[in-house]
Amino acid sequence: MSYLSKKSETEFKILNVLEEEDLGLTISEIAERIGVNRNTTAKYLESMAERDLIYKIEKGPTSKLFYPIRVHKKFSDRADYMVKFYQLLHEALFFNWMKNVKKAKEIGYEMAKEATKIYKKQFERVDMTFENITRLAALAVEITYPTPNVQAKVYLTDDKNSFFLEIKNCICDGKVKYRSICEIQIGLLKGIIDEFIKPESVQVEEVECRCDGYNSCKYKITREIK
Numbered sequence: 150m151s152y153l154s155k156k157s158e159t160e161f162k163i164l165n166v167l168e169e170e171d172l173g174l175t176i177s178e179i180a181e182r183i184g185v186n187r188n189t190t191a192k193y194l195e196s197m198a199e200r201d202l203i204y205k206i207e208k209g210p211t212s213k214l215f216y217p218i219r220v221h222k223k224f225s226d227r228a229d230y231m232v233k234f235y236q237l238l239h240e241a242l243f244f245n246w247m248k249n250v251k252k253a254k255e256i257g258y259e260m261a262k263e264a265t266k267i268y269k270k271q272f273e274r275v276d277m278t279f280e281n282i283t284r285l286a287a288l289a290v291e292i293t294y295p296t297p298n299v300q301a302k303v304y305l306t307d308d309k310n311s312f313f314l315e316i317k318n319c320i321c322d323g324k325v326k327y328r329s330i331c332e333i334q335i336g337l338l339k340g341i342i343d344e345f346i347k348p349e350s351v352q353v354e355e356v357e358c359r360c361d362g363y364n365s366c367k368y369k370i371t372r373e374i375k
């Protein structure tokens with residue numbers, strides 16, 4: 150085996166080991182996991198840090214920690230961080246600071262005016278009627294929901310003027326402190342649909358929520374008859 154392939158093989162092993170750790174690893178820990186002696190491992194790590202393949206943090210004069218560079222992270226792992234961040238934002242804003250989870254609904258409704266532009270672009274070739282919204286709603290949620298693994302489904306009812314929209318894997322995570330995430334969704338759904346079908350409008354209510362122990366969050370959307 151040539152030096153070059155041995156080198157890249159070791160570097161690949163180091164990257165993999167770091168990928169599995171979010172808390173950083175020391176030289177000895179990495180050496181043990183890749184089965185290479187400490188001195189050689191240290192040389193690899195220094196060289197990789199110099200080439201910006203990994204992060205090096207000096208913990209003290211004799212101790213160093215190594216971390217993976219985020220660009221190498223899998224998209225799904227990055228999405229997990231994003232969700233956590235979004236949940237904490239909601240908790241800080243609506244649960245702790247405003248102490249008013251319902252306020253999120255109004256904010257969602259205001260946001261809808263801007264958010265509608267995204268959908269207008271996506272669906273500009275579709276005639277926007279209440280019937281078409283029924284068919285588009287699940288797709289529209291999946292396009293803009295902040296995680297890739299969300300699954301949205303539409304359930305029609307006997308009543309032509311209403312339908313149910315179910316969101317599986319909602320990032321409220323069934324935790325009351327994140328409930329404002331679903332409230333924002335109520336405001337967004339109403340605001341966006343109203344914008345598309347005006348002068349008509351809809352009523353939106355969340356009839357089932359993971360925060361109340363259901364398996365998914367479910368919204369009922371009803372056309373307002375004037």
Ligand SMILES: [Zn+2]
Pocket residue numbers: 319321331355357358359360365366367
């Ligand atoms: Zn919910």
